[in-house]
Amino acid sequence: MPTLSPKELPSADVTAGQLEQGHSLWSDAWHRLRKNKLAVCGGGLLIALALLCFLGPFFSQSYESQNLDLGAAPPSAQHWLGTDTLGRDLFARILFGGRISLMVGLVASLVALLIGVTYGAIAGYVGGKTDVVMMRIVDIMYALPFTIFVILLMVFLKDPMEKFDVWLARFPLLGDTRGMGKILLLFAAIGAVEWLTMARIVRGQILSVKKMEFIEAARALGYGPGRIIFRHMIPNILGPIIVYTTLTIPAVILLESFLSFLGLGVDAPMSSWGTLIQDGAEKMEEFPWLLIFPGGILSLTLFSLNFLGDGLRDALDVRASKD
């Protein structure tokens, strides 16, 4: 056992002011995170990008106004990243596409989070046979070709979603709802696929806090399982949940772009990064900037998210591996 140096020994003459500056788990984690340059860069970049994507379209040029005389023009002072074959400003389209890609990434991850945490918490809390059956189901679902099912869902629910769009258009108060059905479908389809790992992680964590005294105390006070799980257990396992959610977002953004690239994502004139890349890949021979800029932005975002996720994992000292 290492001996404590005098400096570290608790001494009686600390002032009250110093005593109050305890370090909570979160402030410790925040300090560690701030020392990780890559994670800080990633986080800063993401915030900048999100601000640009959500506020930018109000200031920049329209993402759908065409200038057919101009056609596809290389980057210039007027159009920073050039224009596409219909003369639409690529910078504005990337920002607008970023809105959709980031939104799908966030919301679908939240859907996955919700399903995964609830499922994992129930399995871990109830335990016994229920746990065995529930986790066996997760094991089996791991082995299924889920990407294929998402593709099927996107193809076959296309028409119903277009009808839904028409129905939604009757409510002018909602603003521009074109393509909303497809986006909602993306949220649901991707969220329904990505929750499995979260369920496993949460179950494991719940099992580890289940036997602790404060849970017994809560039970002795007569609290119901819902309150114990969500008020007492979940706050104590937030670390792994946050880390894994951060790592789910890039996976979701990637899946959305993958679907959009195959032509299953949002429809024109809207754009997501995936559709822009697909468009660029078709025309790269003559207009390489149409591929390079959207591809670069997507990669940069995935980079930032991964570095931030890794940084958070180290900062919160989560040892949960990806599976």
Next chain:
Amino acid sequence: MLRFIARRILETIPVLFIIVTVTFFMIRFVPGGPFTAEKAVTPEILRNLEAHYGLDQPLWRQYLNYLGSLLHGDLGPSFKYPNRTVNEIIAETLPVSFELGAEALVVALLLGLTAGVLAAVKRNSWLDYAASGLAMTGICAPTFVVGPLLVLVFAIHFGWFNASGWFTPIDRVLPALTLGGYYAAYVARLTRGGMLEVLNQDYIRTARAKGASETRIIFRHALRGGLLPVVAFLGPGIADILTGSFVIETIFQIPGLGRQFVTSAFSRDYTLITGTVILYAVLIIAFNLLVDVVQVWLNPKLKFE
């Protein structure tokens, strides 16, 4: 071990049954049939077509018929390609996808294992940083960005390869690199992590103390344990390579099953879709089982439960 395999195979049967059922009904409950897109089909012709393919029968009948022929390994006729069966189409396109997948896997393992082992052995050297940075880049650059970029640079700019197609051996290079490079990045990261963990263990120190050479330590002693995370990844990884080839086959216009699946999903070729989904499910489950067996074989601490 045989009992383990037998149990897993038995477990697979209800899973496959559920997949078949879900796919079958999902496709049929959605508006729009395989013949709705065809222009100017008179009602009589439509009726004849439907009768020919058994679509005029009640749904439960169609389902039972399908299950019946499935038991004989018959996936039925294609709805879009007249006079072709799904079995024929799969027999024609699957080998192409398999070849691409196998080549990609070779690329992934060769590049990934080499980079991962080097990075772990020369930990915190420039080699490690270069390999780890490259791996992170690989993970963050999706295949549908890298693929077109490779085409842009090596096919269009330098003219070393054809931009698309699947005719000569040289046509295999860019697709295999694109698909394999992505997984090489994962393999490199996992190998590095696994090797680092193993290299700190007592039995490696023992081997060193006994005077084993560094090469022998790495290849005889460490690699076996260090490979465990890679093997665990290969189960889902092979499934990913199979589905990942959808994009690759689309980019490079390769006549494989992946591209066929995407086309058939758009054209609502019911039987071809169901057939492909079942096939993919069987393949993925089989690969996962294989990986589980290899894992226990590599790591005696695990047991067949």
